[in-house]
Amino acid sequence: MWAVLCIAAPGGSAAIANSSGTDARPGDAIVGKEKADSERCVECHSIDPRTSGPNNGTGGKFAKLTGQSPAYIVKQIRDFRTGARRHDLMAMMARSVDDADVADIAAYFAGLPVMRGDGSRDVAPARELYMRGDPARGVTACVECHGDAGKGRTAGAATTPVIGGQEARYLERQLTEWRSGERRNSPDGAMNRVTQALTDPEIQALASYLAGL
Numbered sequence: 001m002w003a004v005l006c007i008a009a010p011g012g013s014a015a016i017a018n019s020s021g022t023d024a025r026p027g028d029a030i031v032g033k034e035k036a037d038s039e040r041c042v043e044c045h046s047i048d049p050r051t052s053g054p055n056n057g058t059g060g061k062f063a064k065l066t067g068q069s070p071a072y073i074v075k076q077i078r079d080f081r082t083g084a085r086r087h088d089l090m091a092m093m094a095r096s097v098d099d100a101d102v103a104d105i106a107a108y109f110a111g112l113p114v115m116r117g118d119g120s121r122d123v124a125p126a127r128e129l130y131m132r133g134d135p136a137r138g139v140t141a142c143v144e145c146h147g148d149a150g151k152g153r154t155a156g157a158a159t160t161p162v163i164g165g166q167e168a169r170y171l172e173r174q175l176t177e178w179r180s181g182e183r184r185n186s187p188d189g190a191m192n193r194v195t196q197a198l199t200d201p202e203i204q205a206l207a208s209y210l211a212g213l
């Protein structure tokens with residue numbers, strides 16, 4: 001268990017959640033920086049757009065959060081809390097912060113330079129899948145939701161994440177878990193559908209391509 005160095009939550013004024021997964025009170029990035037340090041988020045997630053935290057290791061299991069959509073971060077923390085997204089460690093971390101903390105921490109990470117890779121992994125077939133999809137197999141083009149280079153959304157919800165420049169092994173695992181249904185917290189099951197027909201080599205190629213962006 002973590003020895004949590006508590007910073008008192010601001011006067012019990014928990015932000016009021018609305019159904020779109022955003023907070024009524026906008027986060028404060030300055031306060032968020034202190035909270036991200038004291039709650040140890042930075043240890044695993046890092047603030048360097050090129051890496052996730054120092055203990056990431058060969059498993060590559062930590063996600064980068066720099067430049068991530070704040071509404072996406074807020075939604076994931078809620079999903080970890082409720083079990084809509086299953087992960088024991090993050091469920092514990094998510095329960096150690098309240099909604100106001102999360103809004104602040106999300107604002108802090110969102111304001112940092114956006115995550116990026118080294119640009120050296122242009123995997124042509126993956127790029128094709130990303131840009132055009134494969135309608136015959138029910139694979140919608142990723143670009144339609146995740147935007148050019150995976151850096152943001154082109155349409156739809158504010159909770160669509162940045163995926164370009166994310167950690168490769170993390171991406172590969174998420175795509176595999178969407179396909180198997182182990183992860184199923186995307187709106188209307190969109191991510192479960194688009195990954196259904198993908199093969200293991202395609203998932204690896206997509207993860208590698210995206211990580212390089």
Ligand code: HEC
Binds near residue numbers: 072
């Ligand atoms: C001990 C390491 C550790 C700490 C500390 C930690 N996390 Fe995480 N976090 C993880 C791991 C591992 C995952 C990936 C979970 C998975 O595989 O589904 C993750 C995932 C996430 C995600 C989802 C990222 C995505 O792209 O979907 C968010 C958001 C997140 N953490 C926020 C936080 C916040 C906020 C804190 C501080 C309150 C925090 N984390 C503290 C290890 C950690």
Ligand code: HEC
Binds near residue numbers: 130142143
């Ligand atoms: C219909 C819109 C849509 C399409 C098309 C789409 N995505 Fe997504 N994707 C989303 C949304 C929304 C989420 C966030 C789900 C949630 O709330 O957890 C997401 C999540 C993800 C994640 C998890 C990111 C993280 O940080 O954990 C990955 C990886 C991903 N998408 C990759 C892809 C790839 C690769 C494709 C193309 C094969 C694709 N997506 C197509 C909407 C879409």
